[in-house]
Amino acid sequence: MKITTDHIHSSNKPLEISHAREFNFLAENLEKKGLNVEALIQKIQALQIAIPSWALGTGGTRFGRFSGGGEPSTLIQKIQDVGILHALNRSSDSISLHIPWDIPQDYDAILQAAAEVEISFDAVNSNTFQDQADQSLSYKFGSLANNDKSIRKLAIEHNKEVIRIGEKLGSKALTVWLADGSSFPGQHSFRKALQNTYESLLEIYQELPSDWKMLIEYKPYEPYFYSTVISDWGTSFLLANKLGDKAFTLVDLGHHLPNTNIEQIVATLMTEGKLGGFHFNDSKYGDDDLTVGSIKPYQLFLIFNELVTGFEETSNPTPAWMIDASHNLKDPMEDLLQSVEAIKLAYAQALIVDRKSLEAAQDGQDVGQGQEILQDAFRTDLRPLVRESIRQSGGAISPIQSYRDLKVRETLIKERGKDSKASGL
Ligand code: LRH
Numbered sequence: 126m127k128i129t130t131d132h133i134h135s136s137n138k139p140l141e142i143s144h145a146r147e148f149n150f151l152a153e154n155l156e157k158k159g160l161n162v163e164a165l166i167q168k169i170q171a172l173q174i175a176i177p178s179w180a181l182g183t184g185g186t187r188f189g190r191f192s193g194g195g196e197p198s199t200l201i202q203k204i205q206d207v208g209i210l211h212a213l214n215r216s217s218d219s220i221s222l223h224i225p226w227d228i229p230q231d232y233d234a235i236l237q238a239a240a241e242v243e244i245s246f247d248a249v250n251s252n253t254f255q256d257q258a259d260q261s262l263s264y265k266f267g268s269l270a271n272n273d274k275s276i277r278k279l280a281i282e283h284n285k286e287v288i289r290i291g292e293k294l295g296s297k298a299l300t301v302w303l304a305d306g307s308s309f310p311g312q313h314s315f316r317k318a319l320q321n322t323y324e325s326l327l328e329i330y331q332e333l334p335s336d337w338k339m340l341i342e343y344k345p346y347e348p349y350f351y352s353t354v355i356s357d358w359g360t361s362f363l364l365a366n367k368l369g370d371k372a373f374t375l376v377d378l379g380h381h382l383p384n385t386n387i388e389q390i391v392a393t394l395m396t397e398g399k400l401g402g403f404h405f406n407d408s409k410y411g412d413d414d415l416t417v418g419s420i421k422p423y424q425l426f427l428i429f430n431e432l433v434t435g436f437e438e439t440s441n442p443t444p445a446w447m448i449d450a451s452h453n454l455k456d457p458m459e460d461l462l463q464s465v466e467a468i469k470l471a472y473a474q475a476l477i478v479d480r481k482s483l484e485a486a487q488d489g490q491d492v493g494q495g496q497e498i499l500q501d502a503f504r505t506d507l508r509p510l511v512r513e514s515i516r517q518s519g520g521a522i523s524p525i526q527s528y529r530d531l532k533v534r535e536t537l538i539k540e541r542g543k544d545s546k547a548s549g550l
């Protein structure tokens with residue numbers, strides 16, 4: 126299924142009058158506050174969120190997977206689904222592949238399919254947390270950290286292969302998430318595992334093309350439950366610093382122990398110019414991979430608040446914006462549309478924070494006023510502004526409403542069948 130401009134126009138029609146009224150009212154209030162609405166719209170439009178190839182199907186947990194039908198069972202169908210999301214929200218102009226779940230067979234066909242729906246390839250992800258059917262050695266006890274040199278070599282070669290695949294697709298970054306760790310005290314040497322990991326990453330780093338980045342993703346636990354080699358931002362940051370200018374830390378929002386102050390981690394990494402990217406999702410307990418902004422929208426706003434000041438006050442490069450979620454209950458495409466909207470809303474709220482007054486309140490130790498200024502932005506309903514930014518870029522005023530009105534899932538089920546399954550988690 127391909128979403129056309131006619132689809133967008135017909136599904137926007139019933140919303141245009143009420144949207145124009147809501148947007149004009151909001152724009153007037155924002156202008157009164159001295160904000161430049163057109164500038165805000167351009168910034169919001171420029172924020173493009175990469176869609177993970179592994180989140181276009183219904184994920185599942187170890188307790189079960191309840192597929193909804195019409196899932197993309199080929200890489201080209203995954204690219205077409207991201208094309209549908211981008212046509213609706215004009216905010217998802219790239220896909221992030223996971224290798225070997227998405228090994229391209231025919232590069233010309235893949236690149237053509239992507240060009241047809243105006244999307245590109247964001248970071249490519251390696252996978253040394255699963256053994257492949259034809260694999261000679263196992264990653265059961267680790268990959269880049271493994272005490273066995275031949276297993277480390279196998280994992281290093283895999284990462285080099287992932288870079289070569291990404292190069293052919295125009296990707297500019299390799300994301301490395303290592304499950305490597307231990308589930309029992311005494312299972313391995315923390316220092317040897319870290320040293321092995323560093324030496325292995327260095328070999329991969331030296332293979333990076335000059336204009337590429339290595340994004341090092343940390344995670345405190347799962348699948349191991351006593352220690353993880355790259356368990357927190359500090360370890361990822363340490364490795365990124367030791368490796369060099371092309372290595373950065375990737376922040377997956379679900380990879381933090383309860384009550385961790387993620388916005389402070391973001392601020393610290395930006396101070397050092399080492400914030401490389403995000404895997405956006407939300408969670409209540411662990412790495413729940415829930416819809417962005419569905420559990421802790423205020424935390425998401427506070428993270429973007431640090432990003433907006435960080436862009437103004439540090440030389441940290443623009444991070445890679447990616448979602449990393451897994452869907453069990455919702456339609457994967459609707460879930461992704463909700464996640465992108467939540468990210469854009471949090472960014473828009475952070476853009477209207479009265480920075481001068483906030484700085485004055487902070488300098489004046491006026492704690493109450495500081496909170497008032499932040500929450501005034503967070504409590505301003507900016508949905509009409511985000512909708513207008515999408516409408517002006519040729520998208521749907523309400524991407525989810527249009528997704529439903531245009532019966533996208535029903536059409537995909539007709540085209541692909543109820544039992545088509547997507548590769549991935
Ligand atoms: C690990 C992770 C990582 C991916 C995987 C799909 O939990 O966040 O980013 O490789 O999920």
Ligand code: MN
Nearest residue numbers: 342377404449
């Ligand atoms: Mn992740």
